[in-house]
Amino acid sequence: MSETTNKPAASGEVVLRCEGLHRYLGEGEGRVHVLRGVSFEAQRGNVYAIVGPSGCGKSTLLYQLGLLDQPDGGQIWLDGELMSNSSDDARTAARNRHLGFVFQFHFLMLEFSALDNVIMPMRKQGKLSQAEMEARAKSLLESVGLGEKTHRLGTQLSGGEQQRVAIARALANEPSVILADEPTGNLDQKNSNLVFDLLTRLAKENGQAIVLVTHNPEIAKRCDVVRPMRDGEFV
Numbered sequence: 001m002s003e004t005t006n007k008p009a010a011s012g013e014v015v016l017r018c019e020g021l022h023r024y025l026g027e028g029e030g031r032v033h034v035l036r037g038v039s040f041e042a043q044r045g046n047v048y049a050i051v052g053p054s055g056c057g058k059s060t061l062l063y064q065l066g067l068l069d070q071p072d073g074g075q076i077w078l079d080g081e082l083m084s085n086s087s088d089d090a091r092t093a094a095r096n097r098h099l100g101f102v103f104q105f106h107f108l109m110l111e112f113s114a115l116d117n118v119i120m121p122m123r124k125q126g127k128l129s130q131a132e133m134e135a136r137a138k139s140l141l142e143s144v145g146l147g148e149k150t151h152r153l154g155t156q157l158s159g160g161e162q163q164r165v166a167i168a169r170a171l172a173n174e175p176s177v178i179l180a181d182e183p184t185g186n187l188d189q190k191n192s193n194l195v196f197d198l199l200t201r202l203a204k205e206n207g208q209a210i211v212l213v214t215h216n217p218e219i220a221k222r223c224d225v226v227r228p229m230r231d232g233e234f235v
């Protein structure tokens with residue numbers, strides 16, 4: 001297994017690790033061996049890019065790392081805890097506690113305000129009062145430059161602004177790892193850079209690991225570690 005490193009990785013703690021992951025999708029003759037023994041680890045404070053041709057298994061891997069789907073073989077550890085064989089309840093709890101998601105077409109509820117979108121994961125975790133959740137959501141939205149638009153509905157925000165709400169929301173429960181699927185995919189270069197700079201700054205400041213899937217070579221170039229995939233494996 002090889003990897004391209006743009007700059008030396010910080011000697012951060014490993015927060016996410018998988019070993020020999022396998023996943024088959026589809027039924028009968030359409031059954032495809034999508035992940036063919038993938039191993040990966042992510043350390044705090046680093047931004048990782050998973051790149052590769054369409055259909056090579058990047059999103060499937062991100063779903064596995066996000067505990068959104070069970071593997072057919074292999075293991076996943078999150079913050080040192082073995083997750084791959086755990087119950088659905090344990091996986092849901094671990095997702096809320098340790099993971100933030102920035103997925104292009106998922107999770108953001110456009111019919112709700114920016115504020116409500118950011119509050120949602122905190123409400124699921126159930127640790128903070130309404131006033132505390134609102135204060136934290138406002139502060140997160142300010143940090144992504146949307147302090148003036150907290151009450152706008154998702155439908156009243158631009159694509160770049162929606163992505164920034166998604167980032168604020170991904171940060172709500174102070175996750176160890178942020179998983180992002182094409183976080184800049186539908187944005188122009190200026191907004192791509194804004195969103196990417198924001199993610200990187202947060203990783204460095206908060207010591208989070210960021211794992212993103214991207215087709216954008218400019219974005220990949222700026223990540224700490226680039227992992228090219230082909231046919232369900234890292235090359």
Ligand SMILES: Nc1ncnc2c1ncn2[C@@H]1O[C@H](COP(=O)(O)OP(=O)(O)OP(=O)(O)O)[C@@H](O)[C@H]1O
Nearest residue numbers: 025026030032034053054055056057058059060061
């Ligand atoms: N439900 C499914 N049933 C059968 N095959 C599937 C299913 N979902 C995905 N696949 C196949 O699995 C492979 C990997 O898909 P995946 O979405 O992970 O690729 P990707 O690298 O993220 O592609 P892209 O860059 O186009 O988003 C593809 O060949 C896809 O057709």
